[in-house]
Amino acid sequence: MSLDECRLPSYVSYNTFYDQVPGDTLQGELDFNPFAFDVGMLGVMFCKEFQHMTHVVPMWAPLFDRMTTRDVGRRFKASEALQFFEEQVIPLTPKSILSLTPHANRAYVAYDYYDRWKYLDPDFVGKWAAYREPPLVLYAAVPGFFAMDGLF
Numbered sequence: 183m184s185l186d187e188c189r190l191p192s193y194v195s196y197n198t199f200y201d202q203v204p205g206d207t208l209q210g211e212l213d214f215n216p217f218a219f220d221v222g223m224l225g226v227m228f229c230k231e232f233q234h235m236t237h238v239v240p241m242w243a244p245l246f247d248r249m250t251t252r253d254v255g256r257r258f259k260a261s262e263a264l265q266f267f268e269e270q271v272i273p274l275t276p277k278s279i280l281s282l283t284p285h286a287n288r289a290y291v292a293y294d295y296y297d298r299w300k301y302l303d304p305d306f307v308g309k310w311a312a313y314r315e316p317p318l319v320l321y322a323a324v325p326g327f328f329a330m331d332g333l334f
Contacts, residue, residue, distance in 0.1 A: 189213040198223065202217045204250055205294060218254045221263060225249025229293035239279055240306055241271040243298040244313030248295055251315050256272040 186248065192214055204222030207214045229246050236243045245266055248258045272280070280303035299307050299314060307314070 185187040186215065188215055188217060195219055201252050203318050205252055206254060215254060217259070221258055221260050222250055222254075222264075224260075226293050229296065230290065231300075233293065233296050233298050234290075238282075239271070239275050240302050241274050243302060245271060246293070246298060247315040248313050252294075252318075277290040 190213060194216075195203065195207040195214055204219065204226055206219050206222055217246075225246055228242075229250065232239075232242055232247055236246075236326050245258075245263065248256070248266070249263055251257050295318060297317075
């Protein structure tokens, strides 16, 4: 069985830290791909720590969006995320920036509501638009509310 075909029941995904869970199983899905879910969790963790600094490291915006996209088929696999980081983020980011300790983000906004592209150059945004996650719409968030309350 390939990694893309692997599936687990959705309730298994609830056995983790709530603030690290991508929305993969919060919209009424019966099963999920645990490998894609892991990449999503890592993306959520990265967003929690670094998304407020995308104006300093713009390449984090396409990386984080592709790691946490709601379209799981478009989500990076772990190897693809690493390759993107090594081939796009590192070469296009000054070493002095990558070695900085991130400052605390006191006004954390959830990864799926935060606009990581807001302060970026319009030319950059246009070039990397295919990686950009569209804003979360209300009708997509409602089933997740019920799923987390055990009503689904």
